[in-house]
Amino acid sequence: MNTGLPRWLAVPAVIGFALVVLPLAALAAGVEWSRFAELVSTEASRDALWLSLRTASASTVLCLVFGVPMAAVLARARWRGLPVLRALVLLPLVLPPVVGGIALLYTFGRRGLLGEHLEAAGIQIAFSTTAVVLAQTFVALPFLVLTLEGALRTAGSRYEQIAATLGAGPSTVWWRITLPLLRPALISGAVLAFARALGEFGATLTFAGSLQGRTRTLPLEIYLQREADPDAAVALSVVLIIVAVLIVLLAYRRTSPIPGTQLRSGPRAIGAVK
């Protein structure tokens, strides 16, 4: 079959796929499958998985609440400082996780910029599940914003303009035209954010601490078990990968481009922004 691609492209592509897939296969091969159920069903493991799912869901909601308006501002506002703002929003993508954690510590920690005042008001963020959600939101937000911004730019504003000429106010246009058009990008952006939140490790450990049932998410549990019981760490890693793959698969199957909308979603949208 002639797909129109030069054949030699297959060589680096296969090596690239192998680089991604081989370590995952090796991990699966390293699992003691006879003990798998026992290893992943301890109370500590179940607490960690449950906490991870809850916090990642909460972070995704926060990402949607804040990220959608942020994307709209970045895509539609006319302001000279926007490129700088966009670069800053992108920053958590490239920051080492521990740097993100330290930055959060200096903001929301007990002696932090805001944390000090919150503590005085009786609101404690340090060492709480809230701290985990904040850390996850911090690192996951760029994924949602970039996905949506790309979609907004590619979609253009023709429908919005027509709606406006027909007498619809900005809020009506936003709820009735813009958001429905963005649906596929919203879903894929939310999924990316959820998956990123699920995998968050460094900022959580630095900022939130590690306590079973409260702040010890699945990645932290894996890190801890690596020291005590490497077999359990490998088994839990596989659980994390399975959950992440299932969620990404589920969402991307639903967000195949709908003909006519000309919307783009997911990594292609990120590429479009660059």
Next chain:
Amino acid sequence: MIGRVAVGAALVLATVSGCASGDTEESTLTVFAAASLKSVFTGLEKDFESANPGVDVQFSFAGSSDLAAQLQAGAPADVFASADQTTMDKAVQSGRITAAPTTFATNVLTLVTAPGNPKGITGINDLADATVVVCAPQVPCGRATKKVADAAGATLRPVSEESSVADVLTKVTSGQADAGFVYVTDAAGAGAKVGVVALPEASAAVNTYPIAVVADSKQSENARKFAELVTGPAGRAALAAAGFGAP
């Protein structure tokens, strides 16, 4: 076209492997040592290199368990210094250590408080209203903390169980936590950034540090000399200055 890609790939690989192979000269002595030994060992490095011209000492500092796992996986090393006996035993079981390890230092826990000790903590029984951070029971410092708390008859209610002493220490130095349990050497290294409360119960959990020459070392003579430097008078003095106890 394939040829050009192959040449490119070969160039990339050559560059990458070139960096790695540059370090494996005959005169390089690779020392795997527990992270807590970093300041002492880097201090001893100069002594060793001036006494043994032509030998370049390279350190790999990490958690003892990480290093033992790397040894088991075949990582090239000449000397292994662990922060506890259990981890050294694992390295011995994996066959990489055949000579008997020598204990060269001990370490005990202490209680550190946030700068200025705002909660006025004077001992392990003052921690009820404080935000306390400890090591998780799965890691050596956490096991030691449990022993010390048991010896004092205290029940700790930590807000966080960290994976390493360093994580406990930074939560205390940053004021995030009121108090934490770390080794005396960590407390000494933190200086004025923490308050130190001596623990009479600390003797319930004494950590011993063993050092050994790796069995398949190509530098066994130099490796032996390095171990002798650490266990000898110069090493003892440097270790004592950092807060380590005598073996």
